[in-house]
Amino acid sequence: MSGLFGVVSNRDCVETLFYGTDYHSHLGTQKAGLAVFNHKLQRSIHDITVSQFKSKFAEELASFKGKMGIGVISDHDPQPIIISSSFGNFALVMNGLLANRDKLIKEIMNRGSSFSELSSGEINAVEVIGKLIAQKSGILQGIENVLDKVKGSASFLVLTKEGIYAVRDKFGRTPLTIGKNEGVLAVASESCAFPNLGFRTEKELGPGEIVLINEKGLQKIKAPSNKEKICAFLWIYTGYPASVYDGISVETVRERCGANLAKDDKIKADLVTGVPDSGIAHAIGYAAAAKIPYRRSLVKYTSGYGRSYTPPSQKIRDKVAKMKLIPIKEVVGGKSIVICDDSIVRGTQLKNQAIQKLWRCGAKEIHVRIACPPLMFPCSYCLSTRTNKELAARRAIKKAFGEKTLPLEDFLDYKNCRYQKMVEAICKELGVNSLRYQSVEDMIEAIGLPKERLCLYCWTGKD
Ligand code: SF4
Numbered sequence: 001m002s003g004l005f006g007v008v009s010n011r012d013c014v015e016t017l018f019y020g021t022d023y024h025s026h027l028g029t030q031k032a033g034l035a036v037f038n039h040k041l042q043r044s045i046h047d048i049t050v051s052q053f054k055s056k057f058a059e060e061l062a063s064f065k066g067k068m069g070i071g072v073i074s075d076h077d078p079q080p081i082i083i084s085s086s087f088g089n090f091a092l093v094m095n096g097l098l099a100n101r102d103k104l105i106k107e108i109m110n111r112g113s114s115f116s117e118l119s120s121g122e123i124n125a126v127e128v129i130g131k132l133i134a135q136k137s138g139i140l141q142g143i144e145n146v147l148d149k150v151k152g153s154a155s156f157l158v159l160t161k162e163g164i165y166a167v168r169d170k171f172g173r174t175p176l177t178i179g180k181n182e183g184v185l186a187v188a189s190e191s192c193a194f195p196n197l198g199f200r201t202e203k204e205l206g207p208g209e210i211v212l213i214n215e216k217g218l219q220k221i222k223a224p225s226n227k228e229k230i231c232a233f234l235w236i237y238t239g240y241p242a243s244v245y246d247g248i249s250v251e252t253v254r255e256r257c258g259a260n261l262a263k264d265d266k267i268k269a270d271l272v273t274g275v276p277d278s279g280i281a282h283a284i285g286y287a288a289a290a291k292i293p294y295r296r297s298l299v300k301y302t303s304g305y306g307r308s309y310t311p312p313s314q315k316i317r318d319k320v321a322k323m324k325l326i327p328i329k330e331v332v333g334g335k336s337i338v339i340c341d342d343s344i345v346r347g348t349q350l351k352n353q354a355i356q357k358l359w360r361c362g363a364k365e366i367h368v369r370i371a372c373p374p375l376m377f378p379c380s381y382c383l384s385t386r387t388n389k390e391l392a393a394r395r396a397i398k399k400a401f402g403e404k405t406l407p408l409e410d411f412l413d414y415k416n417c418r419y420q421k422m423v424e425a426i427c428k429e430l431g432v433n434s435l436r437y438q439s440v441e442d443m444i445e446a447i448g449l450p451k452e453r454l455c456l457y458c459w460t461g462k463d
Pocket residue numbers: 173230231232233234378379380381382383455456457458459
């Protein structure tokens with residue numbers, strides 16, 4: 001996952017670009033980059049694995065000048081990339097996952113193009129998009145080429161001398177929103193970037209929609225399709241609480257998820273708590289619906305640690321998770337606790353960094369409530385960090401049923417006894433008194449979009 005921000009202004013845009021990009025820092029922990037256009041393209045990319053975006057770019061910011069710019073916080077590839085094509089130079093940032101990446105690379109190479117390699121030996125996926133654009137005789141034909149050829153998803157911003165082309169992926173799995181201020185237009189993955197920079201939301205791009213923003217304003221280049229499959233996980237975990245997608249607030253969806261979890265839950269607890277940050281709104285919703293006090297049992301020392309499952313190495317993930325959450329013994333001791341979290345991916349962090357800390361502080365009982373169903377399938381569209389065998393649900397199935405091949409559908413239906421046995425195995429592994437997940441149906445109801453417009457692949461394995 002990556003976060004994109006672009007701005008076109010009637011004055012220098014660099015400060016807005018800097019802060020707007022920074023508001024996407026929760027979406028990536030590897031690389032960050034900025035590019036501006038001022039007669040020619042100027043670009044800088046930094047590694048943000050150890051230091052945050054702001055500290056990396058603050059000093060060189062004075063050397064940037066321009067009225068148009070794009071920025072990115074990237075979880076994998078270095079970007080923006082700059083491509084020289086027959087129709088001019090352009091800078092490019094991208095959020096997505098190319099499921100047919102190897103095929104695309106082969107096709108591009110067969111046409112005589114070559115790639116620069118990353119130090120890891122992998123080819124940069126953003127460069128693949130850039131080459132697909134440059135293959136054609138004009139920018140729009142190039143953008144259409146990307147939308148036609150990419151399997152998976154790719155939302156991207158292209159900075160050219162005529163403005164910024166903003167393109168949302170074909171099925172709208174990842175969002176892009178346009179913001180407007182006097183004389184200034186911006187585009188962002190996260191609409192939470194807008195209010196403090198003085199922007200109001202002008203429009204959200206639809207699936208496959210293309211717009212151009214420049215000093216003349218917003219030009220609609222290609223209308224959206226009606227085949228939307230927006231990522232449901234945005235509301236559950238990856239999105240920022242103050243953002244809105246398809247007109248629906250992340251925070252309020254999380255509160256509704258919590259309320260759904262409280263429905264028919266018979267647990268008599270002393271307090272409800274959330275795993276910071278994204279478990280908090282789920283817990284607030286649960287506490288309000290169950291009429292149990294919400295209290296903070298774990299606090300995050302600094303948001304500077306970022307997300308703990310995005311860094312690619314397990315060692316770094318564990319270290320980050322261990323350091324950032326501090327339990328409050330005076331809240332936890334002797335209490336029966338309901339703890340809400342967004343999801344269980346591997347389960348190790350929830351266990352080691354939240355549950356065990358609560359037990360060590362003297363919790364009497366711990367009941368875990370999870371805002372989405374068990375994750376059963378790795379994402380092929382925007383998150384690259386999971387594999388089948390890492391998922392807690394898959395491991396639990398193996399533990400409970402051995403190597404027997406059983407129909408996966410049985411584990412997707414919460415009323416099925418095999419599903420219940422799988423959840424019991426995860427509960428045992430976590431070492432808690434009880435564990436419940438929200439059902440797919442309740443999660444869809446909490447989001448409030450028709451099922452057909454949501455990507456639910458993580459949980460159902462169906463497109
Ligand atoms: S597979 Fe999951 S994470 Fe990926 S786009 Fe679909 S809902 Fe989102």
